[in-house]
Amino acid sequence: MTLAATASRSPAEEAPRLEVGSYVQRDATGGHRLYLMVEGLHCGGCVRKIETALQPLKGVREARVNLTTRRLTIAWDGPARRGDDFARAVEGLGFKVVPYEPARLTADDARQEKELLRCMAVAGFAAANVMLLSVAVWAGHVEGMGPATRTLMHWFSALIALPAIVYAGRPFFRSALAALKARTTNMDVPISLAVLLASGMSLVETMNQGKHAYFDSAVMLLFFLLIGRYLDRRARGKARSAAERLLTLGASAVTVIAEGGKRLLLKPEEVQPGMTVLAAAGERISVDGRVLDGESEVDTSLITGESLPTRAGHGTRVFAGTLNMAAPLTLEVTATGERTLLAEIVRLMEVAEQRRARYVSLADRLAKVYAPVVHLLALATFLGWWLLAGLAWQPALMIAIAVLIITCPCALGLAVPAVQVIASGRLLRSGLLLKSATALERLALVDTVVFDKTGTLTLGRPDLVDLVVAPEDLELAASMAANSRHPLARALCRAAPDVPAASGAKEIAGCGLLLETPEGEVRLGSRRWTGVEADEAASGPELWLTRPGRTPQRFAFTDRPRADAREVVAELQRRGLRVELLSGDRAPTVAAVAETLGIATWQAELAPGDKVARLEQLAAEGRSVLMAGDGLNDAPALSAASVSVSPSSAVDISQTAADAVFQGDALRPVVELLDVAKRAERLVKQNFALALVYNAFAIPLAVAGFVTPLIAAAAMSGSSILVISNALRLARRR
Secondary structure: OOHHHHHHOOOOOOOOOOOOHHHOEEOOOOOEEEEEEEEOOOOHHHHHHHHHHHOOOOOEEEEEEEOOOOEEEEEEOOOOOHHHHHHHHHHHOOOEEEEOOHHHHHHHHHHHHHHHHHHHHHHHHHHHHHHHHHHHHHHHHHHOOOHHHHHHHHHHHHHHHHHHHHHHOHHHHHHHHHHHHOOOOOOHHHHHHHHHHHHHHHHHHHHOOOOOOOHHHHHHHHHHHHHHHHHHHHHHHHHOOHHHHHHOOOOOOEEEEOHHHOEEEEOHHHOOOOOEEEEOOOOEOOOEEEEEEOOEEEEOHHHHOOOOOEEEOOOOEEOOOOEEOOOOEEEEEEEOHHHOHHHHHHHHHHHHHHOOOHHHHHHHHHHHOHHHHHHHHHHHHHHHHHHHOOOOHHHHHHHHHHHHHHOOOHHHHHOOHHHHHHHHHHHHHOOEEEOOOHHHHHHOOOOEEEEOHHHHHEEEEEEEOOOOOOHHHHHHHHHHHOOOOOHHHHHHHHHOOOOOOOOOOEEEOOOEEEEEEOOEEEEEEOHHHHOOOOOOOOOOOEEEEEOOOOOOEEEEEEEEEOOOHHHHHHHHHHOOOEEEEEOOOOHHHHHHHHHHHOOOEEEOOOOHHHHHHHHHHHHHOOOOEEEEOOOOOOHHHHHHOOEEEEEOOOOOOOOOOOOEEEOOOOOOHHHHHHHHHHHHHHHHHHHHHHHHHHHHHHHHHHHOOOOOHHHHHHHHHHHHHHHHHHHHHHHOOO
């Protein structure tokens, strides 16, 4: 059904109008954004159906569905009231939508699992009893049971099986009916058709006192399908994206401190920036904020990947989803809801998980033709056995039913998404945020790693070199530096943290600091500013302290390499990867870092364009390059590389040009990224092989009549569970 057709229905024909206007948000571009949860999603075909229906609509900038979180994101230019039209359009496609609330995730999963368990119990009870009656009928074929007795047994079977099928088949029937109302199909259509055909044929045979009643097969078929659906849901729960789990972390109520000290308990979406909130000890923080009062330890493993908590005191920034561990904190709210860092991470992960990588596109194309091919194949099988082979129509129909069941493309549709979801979750736990789904494929091909120096191989934070300096000179310099925010001044303050700021010190932009004393001017700054002669042999950043009657004192600084940088470089080289260093810093400094880390190939004093030229040269040589840079002046190089990674300390993760962002001070996540990519590629290929081998063997056997509907149901469910279980191996560390 087209959207136009949906919109043209009369009010009497429409379902009750869904109103979501109060959930529409205004975004940074001046447009509007709406988040909905879609019920009834089963595969990539459902996702594609919704996206292709919404994206062409006028004003729509973004229409994206995430299969694992079931979240539909719609962004558009135009009035907010269009949100109601979009929601009804999706419902017109056969899906139920509700306003997105993270708390619904767990509740919805629990409700569906309980329903599946109840349906499975009813089907199992009915199957056991119908099988007892069927044994009597089968024995009667040998012992000579009369037609009247056989028909009576069939009616008893019908009385048990038909109500059980009506009740236990609801998860399949509802989904299939919604799809057919929208004039489309999904995987539950052939399943429902198979169950109803088997039941209907058996009822007709019973009414006509025939021999071919298969109530036992119909109810057992449903029982096996429900077992498979339940196990599949449980397996998907283990493989579910980290994004879905993250969404629930910022969903707890917030204690707001109002005027007069009154405390109010509000939902996170009701809290506004600028409000003052209280984060109790042991409470998960639901907003981004800045500490106003209190001192505690905060578990930031969600953001940094580090297991050790970090200290939070006055002025410290804290983020939604982190855990306040030790003592109460009073916070000033800086961001809430979709503007928090947690929400930004979730959005990036969702985009990475559902974008069409090469393997995903292949699976989607194969799954797209599934419905017409399967129905035609089942029809051809029935006609072939009935008309050409001379088999009675009842057994021929049972063979066709087995074909309908066994050809379900669940395993093929899950081959790639299951691996992508688990890879994203594992990388996040290691402090890596994957922003592009195609990055995993490109990372698996990397044979060259190019590093930037400052902020990538090094921490990007200067530290004072251990020099022989008089304590009084260090104290004087640190007291003056306390009046500046310059990185070298901050490094001096870290070297002497207990020295108070000097009163009267003035900062001269681009030069240094000036302090008037009874003895004369005291200067702290560059050689030129302090009057020290130039020295071409000097390397590295420095500050000079000059005062009347004293010898100038030099404070040298170094940007220390990350603690594990040498180990990581050695590990990459051991794996046969070429490692290069490209930097815009001076040659002596770059040479020292390259020697320290064991990098033989390096270039210094490069402009951003020079780095791009080198990467293009490597690409021309047939090399696949991973570029690791800080995302600022390296942005062109990050874009030019085959795949790129950046530290989160460099820039805001929503603006970086990199395909992946790593947290913390360690460089080890780069190796982890390559490891996961290699294993993910192997698992995707294995999943494709499993799915294709299953279909290659199962379909011919079903068409040839060697597979009963019961075996088909078990095989179909087993193939999906096998693919997900294989993907779950990626979650285990070696």
